[in-house]
Amino acid sequence: MPSPDEMAYYQQEDLLKIDSRPPKTAWMDTPVDFRPGSFIYPGKAKNLEILDLPNPRDWAVTDDDWKLPDDWKKIVLEGMAERLSKYRSFRLFMDICVRCGACADKCHFFIGGGDPKNMPVLRAELLRSIYRKDFTAMGKVFGKLAGARELTTDVIKEWFYYFFQCTECRRCSVFCPYGIDTAEITMMGRELLGLLGLYVNWVIEPVANCFRFGNHLAIQPHGFMDTMEFMVDDIEEATGVRVGLPVNKKGAEILFVVPSGDFVAAPGIYTCMAYLLLFHELGLDYTWSTYASDGGNFGLFTSHETMKRLNAKIYAEAKRLGVKWILGGECGHMWRVAHQYMDTMNGPADFLEVPKSPFTGTVFDHAQSTKMVHIMEFMADLIQHGKMKLDPSRNDHIRVTLHDSCNPARAMGLLEEPRYVMRKVCNHFFEMPENTIREQTFCCGGGAGLGTDENMEMRLRGGLPRGNAVKYVQEKHGVNQLAAMCAIDRATLVTVCDYWAPGVLVTGVGELIANATVLKDETKRTLDLRMEPIPGMEGDDQQGDTSDE
């Protein structure tokens, strides 16, 4: 018998019976149903202690008593007051929503689950109702009529459930006429929960690891070297080329930062191997770092302060190693942090130089302050300048589509760079329907620290819109791979595809580039980076037909 944390526990026809009719009871009178598969286990005391976070203790979500501190109510209200005075976004988003409902069916969790509290507007009302009660005249005078309610432990439980059912993907904020960003609301909600010591372990353990060891997975330096050397061996076996492995190398031109998820599990490791291979082929003077061994930052899913604590190592390491600028790999939330927070939190990076490609001379002006360039910007520039010898026919057995990751799409606008690259390295690239890509892209369902198996039901539900779009191109164009520029995607979309569009594999864009790259010293290429035979590479080089629908 499969358990609720396994995919096989859920029948597609059951999940697809989505009832989006609201319950009979008003939302304020509808308590949370903590059913297995739809919530995440609490943060363990030891992890909170490592980070000096308040109220470390062991507790269970299904307990009646969550062992809150005695003055929990005061802590929450004071925490709210403080944040209302520090973040204009929070204050404004509490005030100006008109409940038009345009956001409602934009959330992947609402589309796939139908729970009204997963409508972004209602998720925000969970907080807004308390704000009204304690911070506005209308709420004080008119109470429930004005949408205000009392702060109780049930409200805290409801916050915990629903703020960990939001992946901070920001899709709703694209559609909101006032730009209300539920990610901001969720971040505030999680910060307030954090003041009471309420975290999920899937987030706070990686944070504790990252704080001590530089990466979420607690990979220590010797483990890092083992992993990477293993990849170097595999690359040699596949290509005949022995690539270099520069680690903590002082005076390198570039510090290369990636999400640590790509060090350990397929298919992320193939992307990591691709970096090693491409940089070696280019002759890039760069270095990995064991201390800054994660650009990913689960602090973003914890609190602004924690984000800053984890992010500080990037600039610190760049300074220590004396590099000129920073290059960042394929990752979603890492780029939200690098693009929108890093310079403000831990800059100015005045000890670095404005990034300039050593091969094309292109100066990346748009990154002149942060001094960090996205690998797709870097690669697109190289390919456009004809610096890469590419043979896209090596990817002819792949019919691929691109999943825009939430953060590069909606926090940066990195849309054309990966498309340009993919068209150069693949002959068979197909777009998913327009309402599911680019700025309207759907989340994988497991971002913002929700990608754990105990949350399987919500992951599958939240993954439905993406899975459905993949299924569509699979049936229409025979798509067999989904490329994603994000380590969380590469972990969670495997499950989503297996469930909703079985037969579609997940890959990184870098992996596609590496497989299409003709190396100077390569032996006859018969294997790709997955150590699988490349169809058609046994005989003469063939040119596949080009299609780009």
Added chain:
Amino acid sequence: MNVFVSLVAVGGLFLLGLLGARPGMGWMFGVVIPYAAVALFIGGLIYRVMGWANVPVPFRIPTTSGQQKSLTWIKQERLENPHNTLAVIGRMALEILFFRSLLRNTKSELVEGRRLVYGTDLWLWLAAMAMHWSFLIILFRHLRLLTQPVPLCVTFLEKVDGFLEVGIPVIYVTSFIFLAALAYLLFRRLASAKVRYISLASDYFPLFLLLGIGISGFYLRHLDKTDIVGVKELALGLTHFAPVVPESISPLFFGHLLLVSVLLAYFPFSKLVHMAGVFLSPTRNLANSNRRVRHVNPWDYPVKLHSYEAYEDDLRDKMKAAGVPVEKEA
């Protein structure tokens, strides 16, 4: 419940307003309350806007809805992903004048029990545009009552608005559009189970209030004509701070006026304040120049870190054994 309370409240206010035509009540309903309402409107709006403006924007968090400005040969979508102030002004203008984001609205539906489809859904956008723009034009038309001589632009707008040339006095198109749009917005709120579920009394109240104002205004012009000369005398008196209350004004006008006064006074303290707030929204009014220009957080503070030195101290032996360079040998 929420609907009922709101409807009763607006109805009650209207009936209360009728009292303004009673002898001796004209000053209260025609002068004191309107002045107080305008004062609350202006004061309240300033208070709210200052309240937001005084809160810092610690991080630059625009929601990007198009291609960024990066490599020179990749075409940036300026208005969806602005990189400087000018482009931001363009984005904001689209947002405020044409409700750009609402124009993206889609409806998702599961068809055949297994296929998700997304259709364009422009009804909300259309009704919102119709309501807001016709409301603005109606307000503008009211300048006829508040000015002497009437500016040419007001007369011109009336001509355009009354192009159908039906009725005496001529019926304005915007009057109908305004009422029809409000009726649709109310219908939508009640008919869609989702939207009904999230609706508060404070969502219905402004709708009923605006409907009350619109309907009573239409009555005043076409069906139960009031003494328009008297109304203008009252209005001019108010704008010139020399109030007079003519005897001849009908109760219906005072009902209309009280609802307008309530709207003004209620405006800054309710969701209607989105009119001012939208200008300050950090996901829309900031340029996506994050990596080009550093954004400063005014309340930034130092946090507890785990330095490289501490990291190496913890792991030096393992680093050395694995051949990773270290700063200190021991």
